[in-house]
Amino acid sequence: MARLVQKFGGTSVADVDCIKNAALRVKAEVDAGHHVAVIVSAMAGVTNQMVDLVNQMGELPDAREYDSVVSSGEQVTAGLMALALQDLGLMARSWLGWQVPIRSDTQHAKARLMDIEVEEIGTRLDRGEIAVIAGFQGIGADNRITTLGRGGSDISAVAMAGALGAERCDIYTDVDGVYTTDPRIVPKAQKIDKITYEEMLEMASLGAKVLHTRSVELAMKMGVRLQVRSTFVPDDGTFVVSEDEIVEQQEVSGVTYSRDEAKITLLRVSDNPGVAANIFGPLADANVNVDMIVQNVSENGKTTDLTFTVTRTDLKNAVSVLEAHKGEIEYDNLTADDGVAKISVVGVGMRSHAGIAQKMFQALAEKGINIQVISTSEIKVSVLVDEEYTELAVRALHTVYGLDAD
Amino acid sequence: MARLVQKFGGTSVADVDCIKNAALRVKAEVDAGHHVAVIVSAMAGVTNQMVDLVNQMGELPDAREYDSVVSSGEQVTAGLMALALQDLGLMARSWLGWQVPIRSDTQHAKARLMDIEVEEIGTRLDRGEIAVIAGFQGIGADNRITTLGRGGSDISAVAMAGALGAERCDIYTDVDGVYTTDPRIVPKAQKIDKITYEEMLEMASLGAKVLHTRSVELAMKMGVRLQVRSTFVPDDGTFVVSEDEIVEQQEVSGVTYSRDEAKITLLRVSDNPGVAANIFGPLADANVNVDMIVQNVSENGKTTDLTFTVTRTDLKNAVSVLEAHKGEIEYDNLTADDGVAKISVVGVGMRSHAGIAQKMFQALAEKGINIQVISTSEIKVSVLVDEEYTELAVRALHTVYGLDAD
Numbered sequence: 001m002a003r004l005v006q007k008f009g010g011t012s013v014a015d016v017d018c019i020k021n022a023a024l025r026v027k028a029e030v031d032a033g034h035h036v037a038v039i040v041s042a043m044a045g046v047t048n049q050m051v052d053l054v055n056q057m058g059e060l061p062d063a064r065e066y067d068s069v070v071s072s073g074e075q076v077t078a079g080l081m082a083l084a085l086q087d088l089g090l091m092a093r094s095w096l097g098w099q100v101p102i103r104s105d106t107q108h109a110k111a112r113l114m115d116i117e118v119e120e121i122g123t124r125l126d127r128g129e130i131a132v133i134a135g136f137q138g139i140g141a142d143n144r145i146t147t148l149g150r151g152g153s154d155i156s157a158v159a160m161a162g163a164l165g166a167e168r169c170d171i172y173t174d175v176d177g178v179y180t181t182d183p184r185i186v187p188k189a190q191k192i193d194k195i196t197y198e199e200m201l202e203m204a205s206l207g208a209k210v211l212h213t214r215s216v217e218l219a220m221k222m223g224v225r226l227q228v229r230s231t232f233v234p235d236d237g238t239f240v241v242s243e244d245e246i247v248e249q250q251e252v253s254g255v256t257y258s259r260d261e262a263k264i265t266l267l268r269v270s271d272n273p274g275v276a277a278n279i280f281g282p283l284a285d286a287n288v289n290v291d292m293i294v295q296n297v298s299e300n301g302k303t304t305d306l307t308f309t310v311t312r313t314d315l316k317n318a319v320s321v322l323e324a325h326k327g328e329i330e331y332d333n334l335t336a337d338d339g340v341a342k343i344s345v346v347g348v349g350m351r352s353h354a355g356i357a358q359k360m361f362q363a364l365a366e367k368g369i370n371i372q373v374i375s376t377s378e379i380k381v382s383v384l385v386d387e388e389y390t391e392l393a394v395r396a397l398h399t400v401y402g403l404d405a406d
Numbered sequence: 407m408a409r410l411v412q413k414f415g416g417t418s419v420a421d422v423d424c425i426k427n428a429a430l431r432v433k434a435e436v437d438a439g440h441h442v443a444v445i446v447s448a449m450a451g452v453t454n455q456m457v458d459l460v461n462q463m464g465e466l467p468d469a470r471e472y473d474s475v476v477s478s479g480e481q482v483t484a485g486l487m488a489l490a491l492q493d494l495g496l497m498a499r500s501w502l503g504w505q506v507p508i509r510s511d512t513q514h515a516k517a518r519l520m521d522i523e524v525e526e527i528g529t530r531l532d533r534g535e536i537a538v539i540a541g542f543q544g545i546g547a548d549n550r551i552t553t554l555g556r557g558g559s560d561i562s563a564v565a566m567a568g569a570l571g572a573e574r575c576d577i578y579t580d581v582d583g584v585y586t587t588d589p590r591i592v593p594k595a596q597k598i599d600k601i602t603y604e605e606m607l608e609m610a611s612l613g614a615k616v617l618h619t620r621s622v623e624l625a626m627k628m629g630v631r632l633q634v635r636s637t638f639v640p641d642d643g644t645f646v647v648s649e650d651e652i653v654e655q656q657e658v659s660g661v662t663y664s665r666d667e668a669k670i671t672l673l674r675v676s677d678n679p680g681v682a683a684n685i686f687g688p689l690a691d692a693n694v695n696v697d698m699i700v701q702n703v704s705e706n707g708k709t710t711d712l713t714f715t716v717t718r719t720d721l722k723n724a725v726s727v728l729e730a731h732k733g734e735i736e737y738d739n740l741t742a743d744d745g746v747a748k749i750s751v752v753g754v755g756m757r758s759h760a761g762i763a764q765k766m767f768q769a770l771a772e773k774g775i776n777i778q779v780i781s782t783s784e785i786k787v788s789v790l791v792d793e794e795y796t797e798l799a800v801r802a803l804h805t806v807y808g809l810d811a812d
Contacts, residue, residue, distance in 0.1 A: 065489050
């Protein structure tokens, strides 16, 4: 019988009733003949409470103690879920990271998984016992609890699915799948039935908050088929799979946007070899992530204008770093603008369809939207526009690529 | 340098400020030259919350899952306490039961400690690192978390003190020691400076709720010197020690009372051999604890009256058991009364002072209080009286044994 991993996020196990509801979703899969491992997050809000307590104890808390405190949330849910399953007449037991064991490195609070011993769990699954595993946690070589950082429970679920050779890893959440764009902006947005790992990665990093990029990367690497689905409605969700499972590619699978952008332009920068290093070296040292970069061809052979984007929270820091290094960089002037948004279209179909970018530029032009910066990857075209045009741009692109529901 | 164990109960670590205050009490002992192991309970109320969650998951929850859920409370406090100590510039780390390891049997939810490996903790204590140990929890041979039942964190503290050869085990709580009686009833009650294990056992089982009997028994067995003291005032508390540390014994060390009593009388029971077994066997089978028992000499050689006490919560159950077995026991009538209280005087001095009991009976008689049942042990005399006389009796006895403060 096929093995299946079901992962329930914080909103899916928010209280006793939610946990009991989630247990019914597990029972349905058991009744359908699956051998099931369940990964649970902390009850919604608990992790934040724990982080808050830790932060009140002093500056720069010891990450090992942070991990021990914060991981308690998943420990509680795992026990409660096992009890809920037992109450439905199923065999179930909880597993903490150190009990499995789920081995990680010792980078506490942002540990990376190394190895999962699934022999005993596998044997018990084969006997029909459900394994309820606390997500987000592992154990380091120091014999102390580690946590896996943001999106950690998804990582636990994917890794467990890989280790168990599961047929599928279902990520239960409070939305019923991945949409072609944000339905709050485009009511005609549609749930995507199947999407490739690569597309999901672009969607995730561009602001579709359903799955964290790390878990999608891991699923791609381990060949784990994912399904993003709702805990509260029984329908199929969105399958995230390898490209060869998707027969006919659309030009564009989704339109995403991000308002977390700020634009910095350096005017009349000396156009010498090494100028980019002079600019981006100090920013990297200051932990500022730079996203889109555009450098125009030098008009007079001496100076050029250079534009790039950072996240809004980094803007102030970035500007002060650049001003402190004005001497080495040699620029006339700096302008900063946090009133911008990044709009992207994503689709593996771009590889085989020409003119995708052109269609985008034309659609935006027809709406009178000025494009400030463009950047492209193999399966993505992104543009930076005035923030005011965000919704207009997203709607126009959703329509022009034929994504609107009938 | 001497090792010391400090145990902080739920009210002593109720919130962030309490934990920081408790950390200062630890720092004071470190500054005084001690090597300190700290045992912590869950923050006040947390264990009850967890128990409540578990009980909502279904009938008769699996005790192994109960333990995993409920033990999370101490896990959180241990991490927070370690952080608070680090914030004071001290070296500290948290230890969970399975990390020490603190080995117990596998009677989940009421496990008994078997063995504590203190080698690594001892080495670290000698280096000046504070060990913060989650109380109430251990690990069973099944590699699962166990909890130690009521008073479990005190047990953890005493066992750790014994294993570490600590000079003393300080139990921090919200009262400043053990009193000669309940100060709410007798404002002239005094804090006891030193009390023997045996007296403390009688005081604890008779209703002084400061220390659980199991931990006092263990301290006596392991020769661990205890101090019950307040987290919130710096004064010495009450030392619980062996008899040879107490030079001059008073007749009576304390007066206790319990309103948790109910009296059952069986009238005209057939006075045959085996009648007691016929009565108390079925009660034991029904998990009813019987406390005081009085059987009068048979008047006519055929029947006798038999009176005994049970806890009030057991009364209904006890009565129905006795009615169901009326045929075997052969009694005329059964009367039950839950309007009674047990008043006791306790003191190892009784062994060497004659007339202690007589002084008690006389004092009660002078106040017009009728004694319903009497029971005695080597260091205790208990009487059952009408509940209405509880305060009057306690005050009279406190005065007559010279326990009133000046």
